[in-house]
Amino acid sequence: MTIPVHRRAFGDRLRELRKESGWDSQEEFAHHVEIDRTYISGIERGVRNPTLDTIVKLARGLDVPPTELLVTIEPQGTNN
Structure with a gap:
């Protein structure tokens, strides 16, 4: 399975x-x-695709805005 870059x-x-x-x-x-924990591990390895609700939950747990989790993702068309 190929893991998407994003x-x-x-x-x-x-x-x-x-x-x-x-x-x-x-x-x-x-x-x-x-x-x-296994879901967290899957997200960190890129094999899980978290929902918006999960992204918000993770961000709140880290005390950061959800956008902070997305800042390293390139715009569409740059990579898959």
Whole structure:
């Protein structure tokens, strides 16, 4: 399965913000945001495609605006 570039970028950004916020453990962060740890792992690896509700939940758990999770995604047409 090919992972779309935008999902990989989103996952990388989530991991970066999670660690910057002091959540070194996916397990602890998952508990904090009430999302299963395996789902968090899938998002960070780019194999999961989170809904808008999940993006908002993650952003609130990181105390950042949802747009902060999307800043590394290139405009359409740049990559898939």
